[in-house]
Amino acid sequence: MINVAIVGYGNLGRGVRSALEKNGDMKFTTLFTRRPEQLSKEFNDVPVLSSEKIALPKDLKIDVAILCGGSKEDTPVQGPVFAHLFNTVDSYDNHSNIPGHYQKMNDIAGKNGHVSIISTGWDPGIYSLERVLGDAFLPGSKNYTFWGTGVSQGHSDAARKVKGVIDARQYTIPVDSALQKVRAGQTPEFTKKEMHKRVVYVVAEEGADRNKIAKEIITMPAYYADYITEVNFITKEEMAKNHAALPHGGFVLTSGITGENTRQITEYRCQLQSNPEFTGSVLVACARAAFRLQQQGSKGAFTMLDIPPALLSPHSAVELRSYFM
Amino acid sequence: MINVAIVGYGNLGRGVRSALEKNGDMKFTTLFTRRPEQLSKEFNDVPVLSSEKIALPKDLKIDVAILCGGSKEDTPVQGPVFAHLFNTVDSYDNHSNIPGHYQKMNDIAGKNGHVSIISTGWDPGIYSLERVLGDAFLPGSKNYTFWGTGVSQGHSDAARKVKGVIDARQYTIPVDSALQKVRAGQTPEFTKKEMHKRVVYVVAEEGADRNKIAKEIITMPAYYADYITEVNFITKEEMAKNHAALPHGGFVLTSGITGENTRQITEYRCQLQSNPEFTGSVLVACARAAFRLQQQGSKGAFTMLDIPPALLSPHSAVELRSYFM
Numbered sequence: 280m281i282n283v284a285i286v287g288y289g290n291l292g293r294g295v296r297s298a299l300e301k302n303g304d305m306k307f308t309t310l311f312t313r314r315p316e317q318l319s320k321e322f323n324d325v326p327v328l329s330s331e332k333i334a335l336p337k338d339l340k341i342d343v344a345i346l347c348g349g350s351k352e353d354t355p356v357q358g359p360v361f362a363h364l365f366n367t368v369d370s371y372d373n374h375s376n377i378p379g380h381y382q383k384m385n386d387i388a389g390k391n392g393h394v395s396i397i398s399t400g401w402d403p404g405i406y407s408l409e410r411v412l413g414d415a416f417l418p419g420s421k422n423y424t425f426w427g428t429g430v431s432q433g434h435s436d437a438a439r440k441v442k443g444v445i446d447a448r449q450y451t452i453p454v455d456s457a458l459q460k461v462r463a464g465q466t467p468e469f470t471k472k473e474m475h476k477r478v479v480y481v482v483a484e485e486g487a488d489r490n491k492i493a494k495e496i497i498t499m500p501a502y503y504a505d506y507i508t509e510v511n512f513i514t515k516e517e518m519a520k521n522h523a524a525l526p527h528g529g530f531v532l533t534s535g536i537t538g539e540n541t542r543q544i545t546e547y548r549c550q551l552q553s554n555p556e557f558t559g560s561v562l563v564a565c566a567r568a569a570f571r572l573q574q575q576g577s578k579g580a581f582t583m584l585d586i587p588p589a590l591l592s593p594h595s596a597v598e599l600r601s602y603f604m
Numbered sequence: 605m606i607n608v609a610i611v612g613y614g615n616l617g618r619g620v621r622s623a624l625e626k627n628g629d630m631k632f633t634t635l636f637t638r639r640p641e642q643l644s645k646e647f648n649d650v651p652v653l654s655s656e657k658i659a660l661p662k663d664l665k666i667d668v669a670i671l672c673g674g675s676k677e678d679t680p681v682q683g684p685v686f687a688h689l690f691n692t693v694d695s696y697d698n699h700s701n702i703p704g705h706y707q708k709m710n711d712i713a714g715k716n717g718h719v720s721i722i723s724t725g726w727d728p729g730i731y732s733l734e735r736v737l738g739d740a741f742l743p744g745s746k747n748y749t750f751w752g753t754g755v756s757q758g759h760s761d762a763a764r765k766v767k768g769v770i771d772a773r774q775y776t777i778p779v780d781s782a783l784q785k786v787r788a789g790q791t792p793e794f795t796k797k798e799m800h801k802r803v804v805y806v807v808a809e810e811g812a813d814r815n816k817i818a819k820e821i822i823t824m825p826a827y828y829a830d831y832i833t834e835v836n837f838i839t840k841e842e843m844a845k846n847h848a849a850l851p852h853g854g855f856v857l858t859s860g861i862t863g864e865n866t867r868q869i870t871e872y873r874c875q876l877q878s879n880p881e882f883t884g885s886v887l888v889a890c891a892r893a894a895f896r897l898q899q900q901g902s903k904g905a906f907t908m909l910d911i912p913p914a915l916l917s918p919h920s921a922v923e924l925r926s927y928f929m
Contacts, residue, residue, distance in 0.1 A: 297863045301743045377929045378922070398929055405737070405870075407929045408913055412730070414928070415889040415916040416882070418626045462875070537881035538622045545730075546873040550787070556862035557741070564740040584917075584924055588733055589909040591740040597703070599909055603739070604702045604723055604732045 281570045282340040283563070284309040284365065285347055286330055286357055288318060290525065291370065292347035294559025302563055304593055308340050330357065333364075341365050343566040347559075355380070362388040362395045366569040368562050370400040377403065377582075385580035394573045395580045399565040400558040401549055402426070406531050408583050409547040413533025417543055420535025421466045425453035425474060429527025429554060437502040438479050441495045443487030446515065448522040450478045453529065461532045464542045470505075477508040480522055482515050527554035564591040606895045607665040608888070609634035609690065610672055611655055611682055613643055615850065616695065617672035619884025627888055629918055633665050655682065658689075666690050668891040672884075680705070687712040687720045691894040693887050695725040702728065702907075710905035719898045720905045724890040725883040726874055727751070731856050733908050734872040738858025742868055745860025746791045750778035750799060754852025754879060762827040763804050766820045768812030771840065773847040775803045778854065786857045789867045795830075802833040805847055807840050852879035889916040 283305055285292050292310075299307045311330035312318050319327040326336065344361045346354055346369040354371045361367050362384050371380050377398050388395035398404065402424070410422050431451050438447035457474050460467060467473075479496055483489055493510040497503055513521075528549040535543055551557045565583070568590040572581065589599055608630055610617050617635075624632045636655035637643050644652040651661065669686045671679055671694040679696045686692045687709050696705050702723050713720035723729065727749070735747050756776050763772035782799050785792060792798075808817055818835040822828055838846075853874040860868055876882045890908065893915040897906065914924055 294862070301862070374929060378925045381925055403929045405741070409872075410928045411913055411917050411919075411924055415892075415913075415918065416730070416886050418885075418918060537619070537626070537878065537885050541878045541881050542875075543877060543882045543885075544873075544875040546871075546875070547734075548871040548873075550867075550869040550871070552868060553862060553866045556866050557868045560743075560862050560868075561741050567740075582925060582929060584914040584928075585912045585921070587910045587912055588736055588740075592736050592909075593740070593743060594736075596910070599736055600703050600706055600907060603735045603909075604699060604728045604907060 281305045281567060282308040282342045283566055284311060284341045284344040286311040286344050286361060287346065287348035287353060288312050289347065290555035291559055291562075294553070294555040294557070295345050295347055295562055296559075297556060298560040298563040301560075302567070302593060305563060305567065311344070333360065335364070342570050343368060345562050345566055346370075347562075358384055358395070358397075359387050362393055363391050364393075366393045366566075366573050367395045368399055368565045368569055369395070369397050370404070370558060370562060371398045372400065372403055374403060381580050381582070389579035392573075392578050394569045394577055396565045396569045396572075396586065397580055397582055399583055400561050401527075401551075402529070404558075404561055404583050405549070406529070406547070409531040409545075410533070411584055413531065413535075413545050416545070417533055417535025417537070420533050423461050423469075423474075423532045423534070424529065425458055425532075426529035427451035427453045427475065427527070429529070429551070430522075430525050434477065434479075434502050437499060438481065438496050441492055441499075443484050443492050444481055445484055446482040446518055447496075448480045448518065450480075452476050452478060458530060458532075461534055462544065462546070464534065464544065466534050472506045475506060477503060477506045479508060479510045480513050480518060481510060482518050483512055524552065525554045527551050567591060567593070606630045606892060607633040607667045608891055609636060609666045609669040611636040611669055611686060612671065612673035612678060613637050614672065615880035616884055616887075619878070619880040619882070620670050620672055620887055621884075622881060623885040623888040626885075627892070627918060630888060630892065636669070658685065660689070667895050668693060670887050670891055671695075672887075683709055683720070683722075684712050687718055688716050689718075691718045691891075691898050692720045693724055693890045693894055694720070694722050695729070695883060695887060696723045697725065697728055699728060706905050706907070714904035717898075717903050719894045719902055721890045721894045721897075721911065722905055722907060724908055725886050726852075726876075726879075727854070729883075729886055729908050730874070731854070731872070734856040734870075735858070736909055738856065738860075738870050741870070742858055742860025742862070745858050745868075748786050748794075748799075748857045748859070749854065750783055750857075751854035752776035752778050752800065752852065754854070754876070755847075755850050759802065759804075759827050762824060763806065763821050766817055766824075768809050768817050769806055770809055771807040771843055772821075773805045773843065775805075777801050777803060783855060783857075786859055787869065787871070789859065789869065791859050797831045800831060802828060802831045804833060804835045805838050805843060806835060807843050808837055849877065850879045852876050892916060892918070 310327045344365040384395040434449035497508045531547045635652045640652045669690040709720040759774035822833045856872045
């Protein structure tokens with residue numbers, strides 16, 4: 280049995296808890312949170328501890344800590360703290376800072392004899408893996424990642440900050456004609472707006488200038504200005520009824536040439552009804568791998584590119600060769 | 605530079621040779637074949653040696669031997685012979701015998717300090733990997749593998765053996781409505797004929813009884829009887845013009861539930877204009893991994909489930925973390 284601590288109990292933390300119940304070889308043993316007093320009422324059978332002032336009771340059983348906080352403020356702080364104490368898994372998703380995060384976690388985990396698997400989930404994570412596989416099997420190929428249809432928290436938050444906006448939800452939508460071009464063997468250089476469009480649902484304050492709100496969202500640099508964006512105003516009730524789920528997904532395509540001019544295309548796709556539940560499930564598989572890597576004598580930081588895939592699986596090597604090959 | 609020998613020079617051997625030219629860190633250094641005298645005319649710059657009576661010149665440079673013969677008669681014989689001498693990669697595809705092949709290769713490679721990566725290619729190989737990943741990320745999920753549209757050599761050969769048939773080419777075609785059901789979140793138990801249909805193009809002898817040929821193909825046990833099969837009679841010229849290529853591909857779908865009832869679906873697809881060229885390209889990436897595994901001190905047999913994916917890539921770990929995550 281692999282004993283797992285969850286660090287942070289938002290959407291992702293709940294997804295990890297739910298995934299642990301579906302993995303018979305793993306057990307949820309400890310919750311670390313910023314609000315232990317509040318959450319301890321919800322949990323009868325696991326200790327609920329502060330993630331900020333860490334004091335560890337003697338009989339705690341933790342093989343791996345899964346970090347479920349945000350990449351902006353939580354993981355950069357909690358990563359080093361927990362890698363000092365336990366094997367860790369995180370979903371750090373600031374792509375450009377991954378090399379720096381790797382270095383930091385590799386130092387601390389390495390020094391403490393722990394394994395830290397960083398930047399897991401589906402992107403970064405599975406999609407990173409699929410990009411590397413596509414490139415390895417088709418050298419010199421072109422890679423395309425399309426995201427969606429799904430909710431982007433970052434873009435939703437950005438729209439929510441516009442004056443007069445009470446609530447907002449942004450869907451990233453892949454442009455189907457672009458996807459079809461790649462599937463048909465074309466390898467264009469797309470602009471951002473040729474690959475994705477953005478659809479925003481907004482609950483506005485009563486009396487707010489809707490045209491002004493829409494214009495401010497559509498022209499917002501970094502988040503919206505480079506895309507075709509559609510803004511729809513809806514009621515608070517519609518928001519609650521139709522936009523409470525957090526679906527996501529997308530496509531990784533690799534298009535390359537072998538021989539003289541032979542087109543070869545690989546494609547990976549996720550269709551997720553709940554991004555945090557699926558991400559949680561991936562993190563749990565990675566926690567299994569982290570535990571096994573440490574058992575094998577490994578230490579330091581790993582990404583999903585560095586893990587023998589069999590270590591992610593609940594099945595033995597013999598079972599995998601017999602039933603999955 | 606990784607020095608690679610090719611063992612067997614049919615479609616797959618040619619695919620490997622072509623793939624080696626696209627991988628700057630690898631070099632084709634030796635050909636082993638059953639017909640060295642015949643083939644040595646084609647190769648000025650690499651030694652062409654007998655694969656049956658193996659005599660190795662002193663200055664031979666071989667880090668990995670890629671076995672490109674058939675799974676029925678060649679690999680079971682050549683595998684042990686070459687694993688004794690070198691690291692090897694093979695595409696052994698008799699799924700039910702993979703555990704036995706693993707055991708045999710693991711013993712021999714292990715005793716001789718070599719690494720043998722077995723049963724690589726796309727299925728078994730990449731598709732095996734995708735089945736394992738899908739199952740690890742979505743425990744209790746259902747897995748569906750659809751093949752095609754593509755040429756099945758085994759089914760083509762079977763049709764070719766029918767009396768009155770000069771030549772035959774069989775295309776395996778996934779049933780689109782079945783695929784769409786899985787994509788839409790249904791998880792039916794399909795019969796064989798609900799997932800795939802078979803289309804055969806036949807060149808018949810002049811005066812042969814076409815109805816009899818068609819009936820014999822359609823009712824052939826193991827190969828055709830469980831499917832809906834369409835038989836088309838064409839001329840030798842049409843066969844040469846329209847059916848010379850060896851396209852293939854297919855889909856691996858994993859459909860599972862997280863949380864209470866949240867549907868999550870992953871899908872991997874290959875669209876291959878040439879099956880042997882793509883398979884060759886995958887074998888070459890695995891040869892890189894075999895070499896690196898041995899350099900790291902590993903020995904024995906591996907499948908693609910046992911290899912850290914980064915080892916397949918021509919790029920360094922730092923490059924992968926910077927540009928592919």
